[in-house]
Amino acid sequence: MLTLHRARLVLADPTAPPLVDGAVLVAGATVAEIGPFSELAGRPARVREWDGVLVPGLVNRHGRWLLECAYHPDPREESGDQPLAPPDELTDERWGGSARRGLQRMLAFGATAVTGPFDRPSVRTAATRSGLHVLPGDGTPGALDPLDGRPLGTAVHRALTAGGAADFAVFDARTLEDVERGAGCLATVLGGRLLHRRR
Structure with a gap:
């Protein structure tokens, strides 16, 4: 479709x-075409209209630190949604749950790629199942937001091209500067x- x-x-x-x-225009997992809406409209496609700015997916360059050194609290813990110092003696199962929540929060900032590698088996499994692309990185501390003060061009994982992966994010913005x-x-x-x- x-x-x-x-x-x-x-x-x-x-x-x-x-x-x-x-x-x-997206066909399955790939980009079929990119162009003015007036030229692509009328195709037998489901149309999603976004009142914002569509950009290529972003890469979170702090993934290893965020998923293996920080704890992402469960909403039921009422500790907020920002990464915290991990509680003592986290089990592998709890590390996996933390990583799943962290990955979901990265997606909510437009990330489609994250840096690794991941040493904890449960974190590695969570990253694989999330579908996010895992890239090599250095594990430096940082924020969930891939932009976090960076220019947009430096945070993009890869450009959108016809025939390439349909990995992108849409921001509630009027300009590229608003995104940054x-x-x-x-x-x-x-x-x-x-x-x-976003709900």
Whole structure:
């Protein structure tokens, strides 16, 4: 099935200007076409309209530290949703639960890739099952937000191209500058699947 994602601005490649009223046509897990909505409309596709800026998926460069050195509390613990110092004696099962919550929170910031490698088996399993791409990294401490003060171009995992992976995020923004200033993520699509949608 085809899905056409329309957005106020579509930035397929950080080195090129964005498309105004652009769209990304997704076929399965890949990008079929990118272009102005007026040219891609009318295809036999489900249309998702996003009032924001669509950009390639981002990479969280602090994944190893966030998932293996920090604890992501369960909402029932009423400890917030930010990473904390891990409680003493976390079992492998609790590390796995923490990693799953951390990965979901990364998706909510537009991440489609995360740095590893992961030594804990339960964390490695959670990362594999999440679908996020695992890249080599150095494990430095950092935030859940892949941008966290970085320019957008330095946080992009890879450009969106026809025939490439349908990995992208949509931000509640009017401009690329709004995205860099911390606009909230409306949706994250990974391998053509909508894995995060802000409620």
